[in-house]
Amino acid sequence: MSQDPLDRFDPTLPRRRFLQAGAAGAFLCTIGGTDVLVSKRGDAVKADAAAAKVKRPKSAEPTEQQTYVTPEPQPGGRKVEYWIQARTVNWSVVPTKRDDWHGMPVPGKSTFKAAVYQLMSPGFAAPLAAPAIPGPTLYAEVGDTLVVHFRNNLKDLKQAVTMHPHGVKYNPEYDGVYIGDYTRAGGFIEPGEEFTYTWECVPESVGAWPYHDHGPNHTLNTFRGMFGSVIVREKDVKGPDVEHVIFFHQLQPPVTGLTRSYQCINGRAYAGNTPTLRAKVGDDVALHCIGMDNNFHDFHIHGHRWKDGSGGFTDNPSVGPNETTTARFVEDNPGRWLYHCHVFAHQDGGMAGWYLVE
Amino acid sequence: MEELALSYRTVTITAVAAAAALAFAPAAGAVTYPPPTKPKGQTGKPKGPHRTLHVCKSKNKVKQKKCFPRITDAVRKANAGDTIKVAHGTYKEAVSIVGAKKRYLRLIGDPKNPEKVKLEGSNKKANGVLVNGADEVTINGFSAKHYKANGFFVTNVKGYTLTNLRASLVGVYGLYAFNSIGGKMTKSIASYTSDSGFYVGQTPPQTKPVRTIIKDVESFGSVLGYSGTNSRYVTITDSKFYNNGAGIVPNSLDTEKYAPNENNVITRNEVFWNNFNYYEGAPFKRGSTSTDGVPFPIGVGILLFGGRNNEVTGNKVYGNYLVGIAGIQAITLAQADAKDLVGNSVTGNEFGLGGADPNGRDLFYDGSGSSNCFQTDGKLFPADGSTFAPCPFTGTNAFNASAQGEVVNWALDPSHEAAWIKGPHVSKPGITPLERYTGGVK
Numbered sequence: 001m002s003q004d005p006l007d008r009f010d011p012t013l014p015r016r017r018f019l020q021a022g023a024a025g026a027f028l029c030t031i032g033g034t035d036v037l038v039s040k041r042g043d044a045v046k047a048d049a050a051a052a053k054v055k056r057p058k059s060a061e062p063t064e065q066q067t068y069v070t071p072e073p074q075p076g077g078r079k080v081e082y083w084i085q086a087r088t089v090n091w092s093v094v095p096t097k098r099d100d101w102h103g104m105p106v107p108g109k110s111t112f113k114a115a116v117y118q119l120m121s122p123g124f125a126a127p128l129a130a131p132a133i134p135g136p137t138l139y140a141e142v143g144d145t146l147v148v149h150f151r152n153n154l155k156d157l158k159q160a161v162t163m164h165p166h167g168v169k170y171n172p173e174y175d176g177v178y179i180g181d182y183t184r185a186g187g188f189i190e191p192g193e194e195f196t197y198t199w200e201c202v203p204e205s206v207g208a209w210p211y212h213d214h215g216p217n218h219t220l221n222t223f224r225g226m227f228g229s230v231i232v233r234e235k236d237v238k239g240p241d242v243e244h245v246i247f248f249h250q251l252q253p254p255v256t257g258l259t260r261s262y263q264c265i266n267g268r269a270y271a272g273n274t275p276t277l278r279a280k281v282g283d284d285v286a287l288h289c290i291g292m293d294n295n296f297h298d299f300h301i302h303g304h305r306w307k308d309g310s311g312g313f314t315d316n317p318s319v320g321p322n323e324t325t326t327a328r329f330v331e332d333n334p335g336r337w338l339y340h341c342h343v344f345a346h347q348d349g350g351m352a353g354w355y356l357v358e
Numbered sequence: 359m360e361e362l363a364l365s366y367r368t369v370t371i372t373a374v375a376a377a378a379a380l381a382f383a384p385a386a387g388a389v390t391y392p393p394p395t396k397p398k399g400q401t402g403k404p405k406g407p408h409r410t411l412h413v414c415k416s417k418n419k420v421k422q423k424k425c426f427p428r429i430t431d432a433v434r435k436a437n438a439g440d441t442i443k444v445a446h447g448t449y450k451e452a453v454s455i456v457g458a459k460k461r462y463l464r465l466i467g468d469p470k471n472p473e474k475v476k477l478e479g480s481n482k483k484a485n486g487v488l489v490n491g492a493d494e495v496t497i498n499g500f501s502a503k504h505y506k507a508n509g510f511f512v513t514n515v516k517g518y519t520l521t522n523l524r525a526s527l528v529g530v531y532g533l534y535a536f537n538s539i540g541g542k543m544t545k546s547i548a549s550y551t552s553d554s555g556f557y558v559g560q561t562p563p564q565t566k567p568v569r570t571i572i573k574d575v576e577s578f579g580s581v582l583g584y585s586g587t588n589s590r591y592v593t594i595t596d597s598k599f600y601n602n603g604a605g606i607v608p609n610s611l612d613t614e615k616y617a618p619n620e621n622n623v624i625t626r627n628e629v630f631w632n633n634f635n636y637y638e639g640a641p642f643k644r645g646s647t648s649t650d651g652v653p654f655p656i657g658v659g660i661l662l663f664g665g666r667n668n669e670v671t672g673n674k675v676y677g678n679y680l681v682g683i684a685g686i687q688a689i690t691l692a693q694a695d696a697k698d699l700v701g702n703s704v705t706g707n708e709f710g711l712g713g714a715d716p717n718g719r720d721l722f723y724d725g726s727g728s729s730n731c732f733q734t735d736g737k738l739f740p741a742d743g744s745t746f747a748p749c750p751f752t753g754t755n756a757f758n759a760s761a762q763g764e765v766v767n768w769a770l771d772p773s774h775e776a777a778w779i780k781g782p783h784v785s786k787p788g789i790t791p792l793e794r795y796t797g798g799v800k
Contacts, residue, residue, distance in 0.1 A: 072752060073750075073752065078750045079750055079752075121625060121626070121672070122593075122623045122625050122669050122671055122672075123569070123593030123594075123595060123622075123623025123624075123625055123669065124569060124571075124593060125573070125593055125595035125596065125623065125625045125626055126595070126596070126626065151569070185565050185566065189566055190566070192517075192540060192568045193566040193567065193568055194566060194567050194568070194569055194591070195565075195566045
């Protein structure tokens with residue numbers, strides 16, 4: 001569990017630790033009953049060491065001894081299978097070493113060891129995509145079950161991890177959460193192990209949602225890349241012509257071991273590195289923005305406006321941690337556009353990209 | 359006539375049941391295997407420092423002082439986590455690596471030239487290397503020939519690595535894992551074994567399974583290319599199975615615990631020319647299948663003999679004269695609730711190389727069980743496609759007793775070839791179709 005280090009009234013933090021935690025990118029993890037302050041470069045090792053010591057929970061009682069039936073698809077629905085593994089990868093945050101918006105170099109080292117979800121072929125026979133931030137987007141329709149074969153292939157981070165989804169329906173077995181002695185099977189997948197999650201796509205699941213690690217070290221692992229998205233559509237309804245999921249998040253020195261912070265979109269910082277989105281006039285466009293750190297962000301697309309959930313128009317909605325906001329519109333405005341977080345410190349730190357319309 | 363036919367069918371099913379049990383039997387009667395125990399995996403990775411021990415056959419006295427003359431001697435002296443490097447030569451031994459004190463041992467021959475580090479059984483010794491109860495042992499860079507039982511045999515362990523190995527002319531299996539959790543068999547070749555080239559059997563059921571990977575291997579000239587009795591969580595990929603009696607055969611039998619086989623994935627393999635009629639001669643001593651008088655069908659690429667939630671996808675299957683991919687109820691299994699095929703899928707496989715190297719039939723399914731689904735883009739048996747439900751499918755499949763009976767009768771044909779539908783083969787550099795053994799393999 002991660003407490004908010006900026007909560008000045010948090011009675012569990014003495015003043016000195018509060019000030020430490022208030023440093024850039026600091027956060028407090030509670031891992032297997034141990035508090036670990038991750039406040040400076042190198043502290044991630046402490047969290048990993050604590051996570052490696054967490055023992056597999058024994059089944060608890062009494063409700064935890066209940067057994068749950070694996071759900072089947074609704075009539076006409078499908079079992080939509082994915083094979084996904086957790087692994088580490090050397091990840092470059094600014095591969096071009098340049099900010100294409102300002103035409104400026106971005107000097108300095110930006111490669112760190114990320115932990116990510118990777119899409120694999122059946123049986124984990126071969127990768128179907130490069131390991132990346134974010135992990136694969138999972139697609140399904142109402143009535144389907146998402147059957148996710150997950151393998152912990154973190155060879156160099158000796159700790160249990162999971163996949164915890166938002167939006168879909170699941171019983172406690174498939175929650176993918178570590179909750180100490182109450183942990184169910186899917187909440188503690190040790191290195192080398194597999195677990196098959198089955199999640200139901202109910203009518204209320206329609207939309208774009210995140211998934212992320214929710215094992216013993218979930219905060220650090222999520223911050224260093226273990227997240228992705230689930231998109232559920234109405235049955236037999238055509239999807240948009242252009243669809244992207246973009247995560248707004250930070251990569252901070254305590255997580256990366258790098259010397260500076262990066263404000264990121266999908267693991268990259270600065271236009272030209274962050275995703276360049278493309279569409280044509282007349283396209284039905286859906287851009288899903290999800291917050292994936294401790295901050296609130298504003299999702300701004302230049303030259304465009306769309307209806308928010310209340311039916312009013314917006315061009316700069318806010319999005320909080322693990323919250324989704326979707327910009328859905330028919331493209332009518334060709335040109336080169338910026339999209340970015342409108343928290344100024346974020347946009348100037350790299351949380352910006354290009355949207356190109358032909 | 360009809361009565362006679364039905365009566366014959368009843369008899370034949372029983373007979374094939376016996377034959378199948380023998381064909382998949384895990385062990386030769388001539389050797390005694392260690393009993394299965396629960397793979398614990400609780401001993402953990404040993405802390406160093408670890409040593410490297412050397413084995414060599416040198417006549418040079420200086421070298422002799424630095425190395426053990428036998429692998430067995432080095433294993434005795436080795437501690438958990440140590441490495442044993444074995445020099446080129448022929449070692450007439452049956453190496454045993456037993457117990458937790460030998461866990462994480464690394465037995466290294468010549469990974470680039472496994473044929474130069476030879477284990478020779480002289481048809482007297484049981485196994486080239488036996489690993490029993492020692493987790494995460496690595497065996498890399500050896501060849502094993504002429505063992506009464508197996509080339510490389512791992513049992514009662516959690517994790518192993520068998521890589522760059524060659525096993526040939528052994529009495530049962532080339533590379534064999536039994537009652538174990540996880541493990542890898544890679545970059546290895548097994549040939550001319552009297553049961554199967556590769557075998558994974560009696561995998562303990564696991565809530566959070568550790569997968570067994572068989573990748574980048576070749577298996578040819580054996581009764582079966584791969585056999586997996588009550589195997590589970592096995593991925594077989596990027597490999598070639600050819601010139602066997604049958605190519606890849608996960609199966610469910612009473613001879614081992616934990617029926618049925620399940621959750622196996624067979625993908626991205628080439629499975630071709632599995633028409634080796636070893637009844638007409640073989641370089642190995644045929645096992646008890648021959649004495650029973652009822653053969654296992656020859657000419658099959660991939661056969662699911664019972665099983666649940668297996669996935670067969672993305673393979674190239676061609677030139678198998680009886681059938682490319684088949685699914686049939688585990689008719690011999692006593693455990694009634696594990697006999698049927700359940701939840702298996704056969705999708706996205708390529709058949710017959712576009713007609714250049716056709717299978718006799720591409721797909722057979724008897725329609726037993728439930729929620730099994732198939733691609734339907736090949737030559738089907740039964741030809742009306744009535745048993746085949748396209749993917750995805752949930753529900754009871756359309757069982758066809760007549761089709762099942764006919765396929766059983768194929769197996770009973772004394773020539774083993776009467777139901778073959780032979781076609782042309784493409785030429786493949788370095789590989790010749792093997793239907794009848796003509797000698798020369800030693």
